[in-house]
Amino acid sequence: MVLKSDDVNYLVYRYLRESGFLHASYIFQFESQLHKNEQEQPNVEPGSLIRVLQKGLQYMDVETHLNEDGTARLCTAPFSLVGKHVCSVHTETRKLGDKTPRGTEPSTHGGHTLVHDAKEKRVARPVENEDESEHMDVDVPDAERDANRGDSGKRRRGRMVEAAQMLHGHTAPVFLCAWCPGQPSVLATGAGDGTARIWDMAHPTDSTVLRHDATDATTRVDITSIAWNEQGTFLATASFNGQLRVWTTLGEQRQVLRQRRVPIIALRWNRKGTLLATAYLDGSIALWDTSNGQQRHEFRAHSGCVLDVDWLDNTTFASSGSDKVIRVWRDFDPQPIKTFSGHKSDINCVKWHPGGKYLASASDDGSVKVWSMTESLVCDFVGHAQQVFLVKWLPRSDKAILASASFDGTVRVWDVHANSCTRVFDAHTKPVDCLAFSSDGRHLATGSFDRKVCVWSIKDGSLLKSFTADDVVHDVQWAPKGRIAVALASSHVAVFDPLLS
Numbered sequence: 330m331v332l333k334s335d336d337v338n339y340l341v342y343r344y345l346r347e348s349g350f351l352h353a354s355y356i357f358q359f360e361s362q363l364h365k366n367e368q369e370q371p372n373v374e375p376g377s378l379i380r381v382l383q384k385g386l387q388y389m390d391v392e393t394h395l396n397e398d399g400t401a402r403l404c405t406a407p408f409s410l411v412g413k414h415v416c417s418v419h420t421e422t423r424k425l426g427d428k429t430p431r432g433t434e435p436s437t438h439g440g441h442t443l444v445h446d447a448k449e450k451r452v453a454r455p456v457e458n459e460d461e462s463e464h465m466d467v468d469v470p471d472a473e474r475d476a477n478r479g480d481s482g483k484r485r486r487g488r489m490v491e492a493a494q495m496l497h498g499h500t501a502p503v504f505l506c507a508w509c510p511g512q513p514s515v516l517a518t519g520a521g522d523g524t525a526r527i528w529d530m531a532h533p534t535d536s537t538v539l540r541h542d543a544t545d546a547t548t549r550v551d552i553t554s555i556a557w558n559e560q561g562t563f564l565a566t567a568s569f570n571g572q573l574r575v576w577t578t579l580g581e582q583r584q585v586l587r588q589r590r591v592p593i594i595a596l597r598w599n600r601k602g603t604l605l606a607t608a609y610l611d612g613s614i615a616l617w618d619t620s621n622g623q624q625r626h627e628f629r630a631h632s633g634c635v636l637d638v639d640w641l642d643n644t645t646f647a648s649s650g651s652d653k654v655i656r657v658w659r660d661f662d663p664q665p666i667k668t669f670s671g672h673k674s675d676i677n678c679v680k681w682h683p684g685g686k687y688l689a690s691a692s693d694d695g696s697v698k699v700w701s702m703t704e705s706l707v708c709d710f711v712g713h714a715q716q717v718f719l720v721k722w723l724p725r726s727d728k729a730i731l732a733s734a735s736f737d738g739t740v741r742v743w744d745v746h747a748n749s750c751t752r753v754f755d756a757h758t759k760p761v762d763c764l765a766f767s768s769d770g771r772h773l774a775t776g777s778f779d780r781k782v783c784v785w786s787i788k789d790g791s792l793l794k795s796f797t798a799d800d801v802v803h804d805v806q807w808a809p810k811g812r813i814a815v816a817l818a819s820s821h822v823a824v825f826d827p828l829l830s
Contacts, residue, residue, distance in 0.1 A: 340378040346502070346521075356610065356634060382410060488794055493815075493825035498526055498536050502800075503816040505552065508808040511561020515578055516814050518822050519552030525566045527580045530812075530824065537580030541568040554595050558602030563619070565605055567593035573607060575619060584622040589615070594635060599643045604660070606646055608635035614648055616660065628658055630665075633675075639688075641681050647688055649676035655690055655700065669700045671709070678719050684726035687745060691717035697733045699745050710743050712750050718762050723770045723787070730787075732773055736760040740775050742787070752790045756783050765807040774813050774827070776802035782815055784827040794827040 338361040345354035393414060394402040404416040501521035509515035514530040525539040541550055554567040563583065564576045569592045575584040592610040599606070604625065605617040614635055616626040631650030640646045644660040653672045656665035674693035681688055687707060688700045693716040699708040715736040723730040729745035740761055742752040759778035766773055772793065773785045782796040782805055800819035807813050815823040 340381065344378040489797070493796060493823040494530075494533060496528055496533055496536070496822035496824065497820075498538075499524065499820045499822070501820055502803065502818040503820060503822055504803045505555050506804050506806050506814040506816045506822060507555050507557055507564075508806055508814065509557050509561045509564075509578060510559055510809070511557075512578060513808050513810045515561075516808075516822075516824070517555050517557065517564050518814075518816060519555045519566060520816075520820065521551045522820070523550050523552070523568070525552050525555055525564075525576075527564070527576070527578065528822075533824075539564075539566060539574070539576055539580060539582075541566065541570075541572050541574070553593055556596055556598055558598040559600060560602050563602065565596055565598065567596045567607060569593075571609075573605075573617070575605075575622075584619065586617055586622055587624060595637050597638050597640055597646070599640045599646070601643050603643070606638045606640065608638045608648060610634050612650065612652075614638060614658070626660070626663070628663065630656060630658070636676060637678050639679050639681050641685055641688075647679045647681065649679045649690060651675045653692075655679055655688070657688075657702070667702060669698075669705065671698060671706055672696065674716075677717065680720050680722055680731075682722050682726070682729060683724055687729060689720045689722065689731050691720040691733055693717075695735070695737075697731070697741075697743060699731075699743075708743070708745055708748050710741075710750065712741055712753075713737050713739065715760075718760070719764060721764060721766060724766055724768060725770050728770075732764055732766070734761040734764045734775065736762075738777070738779075740764060740773070740785075742773075754783070754785055754790070754792075756792055756795070757781060763802065763805045765805050765813070767807050767811070768809045772807075772827070774805045774807055776805040776815060778802070782813065782823075784813070796823070796825060796827075798823060 342354055342357055345357060390408045394404050396402055402416065406415060406417040408414055499518065499520040499522050503518050503520040505519035507517045509517065516528045516530060517525060518528070519525045523541050525541070526536040527539065528536045541552060551569040552566060553569055556565050562578065565573070566576065567573050571588045571590045571593060573586040573588070573593060574582060576582055589609070593607050594610060595608040597606050603619060605619055607615045607617065609615070612629065612631045612633055612635055614628040614630045615624055618625045630648050631652045633651030635648055635650045638646055638648045645657065647655055647657045649655045653674060653676060655669040655676060657667040659666050672690065672692040672694055676690050676692045678691040679688060686701065690698050690700065695711065695713045695715060695717060697710040697717055697720055698706060701707050713733065713735040717733050717735045719734040720731050730742060732740055732742050734740050738755065738757045738759055738761060740754040741750050744751050754775065757775065757777040757779050761775055761777045763776040764773060771787055773787055775783050775785070778801050780798045780800060780802060782798065782802055783792055784794040785791070786793055798815060798817050799821065800817045802815055803818060804816035805813060811828055812824055812826050817823060
């Protein structure tokens with residue numbers, strides 16, 4: 330048996346990716362130098378690290394309670410992966426009149442219960458059970474709950490999506506998808522196989538492959554970010570090894586921007602599509618002029634990793650990082666024009682309001698905050714029980730409503746003008762890592778590690794449709810004409826129209 334540190338590091342890296350800790354996985358991969366390993370890593374099954382730990386724990390359990398003569402030692406104390414184990418025997422006195430058959434007690438190994446606490450053993454819901462998705466409940470505030478109930482007093486039920494078009498081609502988990510603004514039938518995807526792809530839904534069996542191979546042409550690199558410019562003429566792609574490229578809608582490579590060999594975490598176009606901002610793991614931000622492919626500026630933006638950037642207009646953008654601050658920058662100015670402080674942990678996401686008046690942020694401290702360039706902190710929304718991974722605004726400049734996705738398994742809708750949470754969607758059973766509004770702002774799609782995509786009505790909070798995927802959902806994006814694209818850990822991409830009956 331050979332135990333190599335690179336193999337252990339790879340399992341830890343995969344665990345971080347599968348658990349949704351994308352930024353932590355990037356940092357771990359960079360510091361462990363996994364991306365420089367010449368041996369190509371296999372596509373191990375999801376949950377491999379957990380299975381190895383469970384088997385090891387079971388072996389330790391048996392080894393600890395096995396006597397020299399081969400008999401098992403009686404012990405009912407829980408056996409944990411961490412902490413010192415102290416054996417004890419708990420004798421339960423059977424109450425008079427208790428007719429529970431003796432054969433129904435939990436199975437034991439030599440008197441030692443292998444499953445110690447049924448409350449700690451959480452059984453995942455079967456993904457094949459469609460009836461379960463059809464009967465998901467919607468959790469909304471009390472004032473709205475009665476309005477959402479029909480004459481029978483029961484909440485509205487969501488129907489299952491009967492069929493989805495599956496796109497095949499990637500050979501590793503798909504992390505990203507993005508519809509082209511100028512051509513609603515064109516979809517871009519990015520995966521862990523070192524490629525991005527452009528799909529024309531008029532001919533979905535074929536895709537144009539955009540390669541990002543390392544210099545040795547064997548080591549695969551994750552695609553960490555993809556973005557179309559607002560005009561829908563060019564697609565920018567970034568990879569973990571620092572490659573930054575610009576492509577046409579036909580998949581022709583237009584530019585290869587200078588590689589810095591530092592992982593790119595995020596990239597965004599300005600409104601005109603003339604400048605491209607890239608956020609790096611080392612705390613810097615680069616501004617690129619796409620007319621000539623040259624770097625325009627480099628900002629030493631954050632003391633930790635830069636986690637997100639977002640443009641206000643053609644010259645001003647905001648950035649957030651693991652240093653718990655938000656900074657606003659302007660082209661040609663090396664110093665930030667505004668700094669927002671108040672979060673107590675990493676800030677995962679920043680998004681400008683469609684009208685430009687507000688800036689929303691989501692943090693690992695569980696809060697969603699709304700800022701203004703004139704008033705600083707406008708709203709401090711607290712309600713999530715765990716990290717908030719993402720926020721997005723309702724695509725209407727006359728409203729100030731945003732949705733947040735959290736690792737607590739819920740999605741919350743917030744109204745800035747009312748300074749309150751208007752809805753809580755809790756149909757998911759695992760962390761929610763992606764969401765998208767429809768272009769008309771009437772519906773919200775949410776995706777989760779529980780392999781579900783849920784489609785909600787913003788007007789009444791009802792669950793309209795749900796789709797059960799074949800693996801973890803990493804991204805959902807809503808096309809202008811109604812279709813939803815879903816990036817899956819199984820290496821597939823699902824496309825369906827949730828509003829069709």
